[in-house]
Amino acid sequence: MSIIIVEDKCVGCGLCIKSCPYDAIKRVDGKVRITDDCRMCGVCLPVCPVDAIERVGKEERVGDLSEYRGVLVFGEQRNSRISPVVYELIGKGRELADKIGEELECVVLGEDVTEEAENLINYGVDKVYVYDDPSLAVFREDPYVDIIVDLLRKIKPNIFLLGATAIGRSIAPRIASRIKTGLTADCTELDIDPETGLLLQTRPAFGGNVMATIICPRSRPQMATVRYKVMKRAERRPGYKGEVVKMRFDPEEVRDRVEVLEISDIGEGGPSITEADIIVSGGRGLGGPEGFKIIRELADLLGGAVGASRAAVDEGWIAYPHQIGLSGRTVRPKIYIACGISGSVQHLAGMKGSEFIIAINKDPSAPILKIADMGLVGDLYEVIPKLIDRIRRLKKG
């Protein structure tokens, strides 16, 4: 398959040159040409006023896509509790399903999960497939992938969404590879193209410097992992009518090649950063690991969690699970207090969804101060101890 310019039709206006996201259309000897950089994205096709750009060659493997219907959400759970991201996926999934006039479904795997799974219906799910089996008590890729692939082949969903959690990210590529469909990682926005009905999957690329919208036109399901704390959580809809389908599988039939020997909590007490309403974060500006003592003190006083920039994690001042940003976690607290963080795009990618951002930075030109709702120019080592003092006094009454 390739994209060509029909020379007889081309009037040389150059509109396509401007439209190409890959800089792959050039004017050579006065003629507009498509170069080897072309990724065949097709953005230029509708731009041409004289329809001189065409897609030629065979379109590969187009099966009958109309038999694929419904939006399926992976109902990830831990310790028999449905993970928070699932409610976010259900919220978005409901919206997408309504737009294409199809059903919203959910699949839950685990042990003692039937009750939790049934409860999902109260959030607007039409059908929940439950695999409740003692052998699924602990997550392992192999059985999860085998069971989900089997389900996908049976129910043929149009769209399949998973949380971009460690589990979702680990199984989604295997599932997509097995059924040979497209998978978009870490989406922050999902919508339906009103013209084609295709899922528009938007995600950060190049370290969050640009956003890319991706489609999966010729294979099904259209699969995406979705960042947590980005989509709005589904509202409870008591009395919603849905169906629970108890599913069975033969443990002999699924593979199981990774044995879990031991599970230990990373937890350090207090709320986890993905759940916390308040996050106090420290960056390179702390100057050393001791800096996190006052960060922790302030977080504890406010009942919040401690976050960090990648610079602070790379320096070894705090453990990786605290890292917020593109290569760390996405958070969406009510209040985010950034201390000694410059505000690189990569860091912002993980926290700019916060409701209220307070930033303390010595450097008035630090980018974080441009996006903060309240930006304070000052030394964190002078300001925070004073703030801690005042909060203590206030609490004593």
Next chain:
Amino acid sequence: MHGCGLKIIVCVKQVPATTEVEIDSERGTLIREGVESTINPFDLYAVEEAVRLKERYGGEITAISMGPPQAESSLREALAMGCDRAVLLTDKVFAGADTLATAYTLACGIRKIGTYDIIICGLKTTDGDTGQVGPGLAEELGIPHVSYVRRIHLFMDGQIVLERTLDDVYEKVRVHMPCLITVTKEINEPRLPSLKRKLWARKAQIKILRAEDLGGEADRFGLNGSPTRVVKVFNPPPRLGGRLIKGEPDMLADEILKKLVELNVL
């Protein structure tokens, strides 16, 4: 293990040296003037871990990459760090591959290399930034994988014990070889290659494999084999800031306190 130590494969990708790409807002295109390339930073940890395994258990390391001919320089970086051989999958038809086609192509290349005990991938790349190629590759090869590995405990009797991070927990797992792992930055501190190895790597032979050498289904390579399409790239909308406050630390602390009370935190 085959009595002669471990056969290790490391997957490395060449990426732009910077992610500071900007979009020309007038033309809606990426500005890519003279951006240099480098080995994907996350892959340095994969290479380092391979070298450490070899140092501990003996064996041989093959670095593999799919990319344009220039990707050769990233393979030389891997050789300089301690890999023994390098294979570059390069062909015009590989261009435009998404993660599915990349995993498929790498799988074809790895089958050509021969037997292996363990494949090590980086956590993700700084350009594609998906972390999908590792698990996808394991699926194509039909072997198990363990992602987010932060420590390798030991090898014994064709099995390997690993520690991985799964969001809020650490897991110790055992898996049979051959298997694939993706490693986090916690796992090691990548070494700087010695001058001697650098000089050797500069001249080392890199094996080139093209589409026809791989066999496989031609329509699963590159763009043709990629179910996803990018339809639009754009700069993220800026978040508009609010008030900027300058002054004495006491005043600043007062301001924050006032705000926290106003926001019902205190």
